[in-house]
Amino acid sequence: MARPGHRIQGAYQSIHFHDDKVLAALRYCCKIWSMDTGKIFVGFNIGPSDCNSMYHFPNSGLLMFASESPKISTYFIPLLGEAPFWCSYLDSLVVECEPDVTTMYDGYKFITRQQLADLGMSELIGTQFLRAYMHGYFISANLYNKIQDHLGINQKSLTQTVKLNYPDNVPKASSRSENIIAEFNEASADQRFSKLSDNPKLTYSTVDGDSDLIQIHQARLEKKRRRKELRKERAARTQALVNKASDVHV
Numbered sequence: 510m511a512r513p514g515h516r517i518q519g520a521y522q523s524i525h526f527h528d529d530k531v532l533a534a535l536r537y538c539c540k541i542w543s544m545d546t547g548k549i550f551v552g553f554n555i556g557p558s559d560c561n562s563m564y565h566f567p568n569s570g571l572l573m574f575a576s577e578s579p580k581i582s583t584y585f586i587p588l589l590g591e592a593p594f595w596c597s598y599l600d601s602l603v604v605e606c607e608p609d610v611t612t613m614y615d616g617y618k619f620i621t622r623q624q625l626a627d628l629g630m631s632e633l634i635g636t637q638f639l640r641a642y643m644h645g646y647f648i649s650a651n652l653y654n655k656i657q658d659h660l661g662i663n664q665k666s667l668t669q670t671v672k673l674n675y676p677d678n679v680p681k682a683s684s685r686s687e688n689i690i691a692e693f694n695e696a697s698a699d700q701r702f703s704k705l706s707d708n709p710k711l712t713y714s715t716v717d718g719d720s721d722l723i724q725i726h727q728a729r730l731e732k733k734r735r736r737k738e739l740r741k742e743r744a745a746r747t748q749a750l751v752n753k754a755s756d757v758h759v
C-alpha cells in the first residue's frame with residue numbers, strides 16, 4: 510500500500526479503507542489518497558479543534574469527525590460515494606449547487622438504481638452504456654427511449670392505443686321499462702302465476718300517487734338491478750382493458 514508523505518507532525522487519529530482509497534484523519538486535517546499510487550485524492554482542514562476520531566459511513570461519501578468541540582464536524586464528498594439512504598437529500602443539494610453538470614452529458618438521461626431495476630437494465634452496470642454519477646447513472650437518451658418503446662412503458666401511448674381499440678360490443682345496462690316488461694313476460698309464462706296476471710284486483714299503476722309503497726318497492730328493486738348490471742359492465746370493461754394491454758406489451 511502506497512503512503513504519501515505529509516508535513517504535519519503527529520499520528521493518524523483514524524484510518525478507513527474505501528474501495529481503492531485510504532481515508533486518514535490527523536489532528537487538524539483529513540487526507541484521502543489512492544491505495545495503489547499514493548496520489549492524493551482530496552485533503553481538507555477539519556477545524557481549529559483537535560480531531561479525536563473519524564467515522565466513515567460504509568459505501569458512501571459521508572464523513573463525521575469527533576473533535577474537541579461541542580458539535581460533530583460533518584463532510585460530504587460526492588466523488589467518494591453517494592449519500593446514505595437516511596440523508597439522500599444531500600444528493601439533491603449537490604445537483605442544485607452544480608447547475609452546469611447537465612452540459613457535460615448532453616444527450617444523456619440520469620436514472621437511479623431503482624429505475625434501472627424497473628427497466629430490467631441492471632446487467633448494464635459496469636458496461637460502456639452507463640456512466641456512474643453520484644447515486645445513479647447517465648444513459649444515452651436514444652438508448653433509453655428505445656428501451657422504453659420496446660417494453661411499452663410509455664403510458665400515454667398505451668392509454669391512447671387501448672382507447673382506440675376499445676371494444677364497442679360491451680353490453681349496456683337495460684332500461685327500467687325493459688326490465689319490467691321482461692320480468693312480467695317471464696312471470697306470465699309461468700303457470701303458477703298466469704292466473705295472477707289476469708286478476709284485476711292485483712293490477713296497479715306505477716305512476717299512481719296512491720301506490721307509494723309499490724313505487725318504493727320498485728325503486729329498491731331497480732337500484733339492486735342497476736348495481737348488478739353495473740358490476741357486469743365494469744367487469745367486462747376491465748377484462749377488455751387487460752386483454753388490450755397484454756397485446757400491446759407482446
